[in-house]
Amino acid sequence: xxxxxxxxxxRNSPAKMSVLLVALLPxxxxxxxxxxxxxxxxxxxxxxxLRAVFDLVLGPLHYVSHEGxxxxxxxxxxxxxxxxLSAWIADHAEHTTLHGIGSKSCPKCEVPCNVLGGNPQExxxxxxxxIYEDKAGQLESGEAGSTRExxxxxxxxxxxxxxxxxxxxxxxxxxxxxxxxxxYLSLFKHMMQCVERFLKKHKRQQAFDDAWCNNPIVRxxxxxQR
Numbered sequence: 001x002x003x004x005x006x007x008x009x010x011r012n013s014p015a016k017m018s019v020l021l022v023a024l025l026p027x028x029x030x031x032x033x034x035x036x037x038x039x040x041x042x043x044x045x046x047x048x049x050l051r052a053v054f055d056l057v058l059g060p061l062h063y064v065s066h067e068g069x070x071x072x073x074x075x076x077x078x079x080x081x082x083x084x085l086s087a088w089i090a091d092h093a094e095h096t097t098l099h100g101i102g103s104k105s106c107p108k109c110e111v112p113c114n115v116l117g118g119n120p121q122e123x124x125x126x127x128x129x130x131i132y133e134d135k136a137g138q139l140e141s142g143e144a145g146s147t148r149e150x151x152x153x154x155x156x157x158x159x160x161x162x163x164x165x166x167x168x169x170x171x172x173x174x175x176x177x178x179x180x181x182x183x184y185l186s187l188f189k190h191m192m193q194c195v196e197r198f199l200k201k202h203k204r205q206q207a208f209d210d211a212w213c214n215n216p217i218v219r220x221x222x223x224x225q226r
Contacts, residue, residue: 004086023057025050047100047158054098054162061085065167085166088174091181098162099129099171105155107175113155127172133160 002011002019011018028049031042061083068080088098095107104113109124136158138147151157163171177183199205212218 023053025053043157050097051160051162058085058162058166061166085163085169085174087176088163089176089178091178092186095175099127099175100132100156100158100161101127102155102157108172110154112153127154129161129164129171132156133164136160 001022006018010016026049028042028045031038031045065082065084068082070078071081073079088095090098093103096103096105099107101107102113104116106116107127109126111122111124115122132151132154135147135150161171163169163174196205199208
């Protein structure tokens, strides 16, 4: 946990203690058996365990976000502060688990997984986790079949995610991409694979490599590494 108005050089320095470890998430033991029933039970146990831990960790925010709390500030003064969860930086796999959605679903909007990377001009509905929570309550009623179909269409596994119910917090706004995993190791790698396929198709890869190696900045970096 950290606060948002800290310089990145301070936040990234371990000696500054600007980032604090709040909790370690438990890993429930795996059930024996490979039936679909056992798999559903395991998923429910995992979801319930995760929700219980986050209810404990985020519980104090329910009070202080409404009433506020007097805190010491960096300038030596004390002020009544209202801590509100503003972002959750994680890789995609962690976001899908915390938001209770499918592995190929977007935490931000309801874009179908089969059109990911398609038309960039297409706009999809922003996820409303309050609606998902209401519909989850219908699973035990006569509308269970239609609710499961609705969840399947929007890529939802569980109706109530770990951030549901926090004051002034919209779970879809918490999603912040992990720069290393989502940008450097995913988007950039994916883009370069497309570029390489294009160059090979048009037999221009060697010309591209030669132009890249003749770049003065690249040459200086290569000489420095040698």
